[in-house]
Amino acid sequence: GESVGLHLPTLSVQEGDNSIINCAYSNSASDYFIWYKQESGKGPQFIIDIRSNMDKRQGQRVTVLLNKTVKHLSLQIAATQPGDSAVYFCAVLMNSGGYQKVTFGTGTKLQVIP
């Protein structure tokens, strides 16, 4: 099966600093990974994704790193802003038997200190 875990439940970061949020997964057959941001009372918002044939992908102020050797995924947010305060969670997807299985992490709460 697939289990997805996060290393830290809460991360407090000073405004302007960089944030790193981690995610570990267990199934090496997982081939697609997504980071979501969820603000209080709102639905998840897609941030960035990466496929297993890549080890790094950059977006606007965000970078996702994938280490398939240790089955670890990280989200880096540059110059963290108060608006980045939210719960961030990863989703790990795998094609299995023609279907797609998706497992979500429990989330890390990012608190940005102004």
Place this chain on the structure above:
Amino acid sequence: EPEVTQTPSHQVTQMGQEVILRCVPISNHLYFYWYRQILGQKVEFLVSFYNNEISEKSEIFDDQFSVERPDGSNFTLKIRSTKLEDSAMYFCASRGTSGAQETQYFGPGTRLLVL
């Protein structure tokens, strides 16, 4: 920016009643999903839908649940006989290509409270 919409935003129902949650996915998307999130817990996958049929479902999606795409725009989740433990936020999502990227978008959710 395209968006997934869901109605109603809140639904209160008595245990044992049927509820239908509605979603309008992004128009050119082909994959549709329902998820739920019990208060304070992680998002859980319920079901995925492609080509007018269920492509994957989780153990949560038992016989009390069903999905339907009755027309070209709506995607519904029906719970036949609600239980107290069905109280949760239900999110619809659709996935497709936006620009050069395949992306999944979530709707704002329907908060279901079963009394």
